[in-house]
Amino acid sequence: MAKYIPTIGLEIHAELKTATKMFCASKNDASEIRPNSNVCPVCMAHPGTLPTINKEAVRHVLRVGIALGATLADYTEFDRKNYFYPDLPKGYQLSQYEYPLVRGGSLSGIQITRVHLEEDTASSIHDEKTGATLVDYNRAGVPLMELVTEPVIHSAKDASDFGRELQLLLRTLGVSDADMEKGNMRLEANISLSDTEELGTKVEIKNINSFRAMERAVEYEIKRQTKMLENGEKIIQETRGWDEVKQATFSQRVKEGSADYRYFPDPDLPSLQLSEIREFAHDALRSTISELPWQRRARYVGFGIKLEDAALYVREPGLGSFFEEVVGAFGGDAERIKLASNYIANDLVNLISSNKASSDRRDRSGRDTIYRDEITISAGNFKKIISLLGDKKISSRAGKDILAMCLLNEEDPEDVARKKGLFQDSGDVAGTVSSIIKANPTVVANFKAGKTSALEYLVGQGMKALKGAGDPVALREAIERALK
Numbered sequence: 001m002a003k004y005i006p007t008i009g010l011e012i013h014a015e016l017k018t019a020t021k022m023f024c025a026s027k028n029d030a031s032e033i034r035p036n037s038n039v040c041p042v043c044m045a046h047p048g049t050l051p052t053i054n055k056e057a058v059r060h061v062l063r064v065g066i067a068l069g070a071t072l073a074d075y076t077e078f079d080r081k082n083y084f085y086p087d088l089p090k091g092y093q094l095s096q097y098e099y100p101l102v103r104g105g106s107l108s109g110i111q112i113t114r115v116h117l118e119e120d121t122a123s124s125i126h127d128e129k130t131g132a133t134l135v136d137y138n139r140a141g142v143p144l145m146e147l148v149t150e151p152v153i154h155s156a157k158d159a160s161d162f163g164r165e166l167q168l169l170l171r172t173l174g175v176s177d178a179d180m181e182k183g184n185m186r187l188e189a190n191i192s193l194s195d196t197e198e199l200g201t202k203v204e205i206k207n208i209n210s211f212r213a214m215e216r217a218v219e220y221e222i223k224r225q226t227k228m229l230e231n232g233e234k235i236i237q238e239t240r241g242w243d244e245v246k247q248a249t250f251s252q253r254v255k256e257g258s259a260d261y262r263y264f265p266d267p268d269l270p271s272l273q274l275s276e277i278r279e280f281a282h283d284a285l286r287s288t289i290s291e292l293p294w295q296r297r298a299r300y301v302g303f304g305i306k307l308e309d310a311a312l313y314v315r316e317p318g319l320g321s322f323f324e325e326v327v328g329a330f331g332g333d334a335e336r337i338k339l340a341s342n343y344i345a346n347d348l349v350n351l352i353s354s355n356k357a358s359s360d361r362r363d364r365s366g367r368d369t370i371y372r373d374e375i376t377i378s379a380g381n382f383k384k385i386i387s388l389l390g391d392k393k394i395s396s397r398a399g400k401d402i403l404a405m406c407l408l409n410e411e412d413p414e415d416v417a418r419k420k421g422l423f424q425d426s427g428d429v430a431g432t433v434s435s436i437i438k439a440n441p442t443v444v445a446n447f448k449a450g451k452t453s454a455l456e457y458l459v460g461q462g463m464k465a466l467k468g469a470g471d472p473v474a475l476r477e478a479i480e481r482a483l484k
């Protein structure tokens, strides 16, 4: 049986964050809920109106290009993409065809073909009651960035990882909210299967509204096409949608070629020679770019923390800024930063997540985001807990308890340890060890006869005697030492 290799290319659209729309002075406000309130004669395509280019949107796309290590265009123009649809008042969409702003570059090792700028369409709302379709033009003309990758991705997981990394980049650069739920960011995937060097017939999946849905849709499509090819059937070049309920793709329409759009340069807009425009000077744009997500992960990993924890701090800005504060509190102490990171990524995250399990902030966006103001312990007090743990003055169990108490009620961790009797007293441990050895002669004999499980029993007895405040590892060592 032939082995088919899947090849995936992505097309990702993101609405840009600008004050006004792409070619007019109407407000660009995705949160506006009153239909058709952010419109003007230009974006409604009244005769005699002329568009003007939004420089802020151009700057956003150029900054994305710089972050991707891509080639920025010097010459660029806008083209008319002609098609007839109610969501497009002009009868064409202003986009870029021959001369995109950005070419090449890569992200997560995946080559980018191009990034260009265009305008969004209006949103159509189907009214169930009347059966009519209503059109809201607030979105018409909002600046939209389209990024196209080379067909070089070979798994569903790599495709969704790329999408997540791009989302993080757009948010870091402040060019887009890139919120999938709000439709700020939209995914399309082209998938083809082949058992030769040549690419197979590609199928495009549209209307994917989450990274998880993309992963599932791509996996489904790989299975569907594999089965067809194995049965000797031909793949049809088409556009398919993703049905979230059936967890399946379905045919939408047979794909039309780009020639159908009759692209041509828009005569109402000037072509741009970017090097002649002060606002687009590359050096000035580069200086607006701060630490990028992958640079930040590398810096965190430099402290010796796990890559997955570093990724968590970059993905979750609230946790990230707390981690930065803790790093600052410890100066350059890598050992302690490593220990602190274990407690942040595990105990702190778990405690806060369970504290807010019932609160309304939990699933506002379906994610378990932790906000900085929910971390109700200061970096200084957190450092004190980590120092007590690092110096073995408290057990890890006690560390967790103190952390929980400090989160509920900011107190000095050392005071808490003292009040609750959580300090590990070495004299206490020694006394406990000798008394449990005295009280359990049979178990001790069993242990000396080679029964290793007997040791667990003695450790358990010791922990009980210390009321859980002991460190099981230290206790085990002390018992072993005493029985040697």
Ligand SMILES: [Zn+2]
Binding pocket: 021, 024, 025, 026, 038, 039, 040, 041, 042, 043, 044, 141
């Ligand atoms: Zn307008």
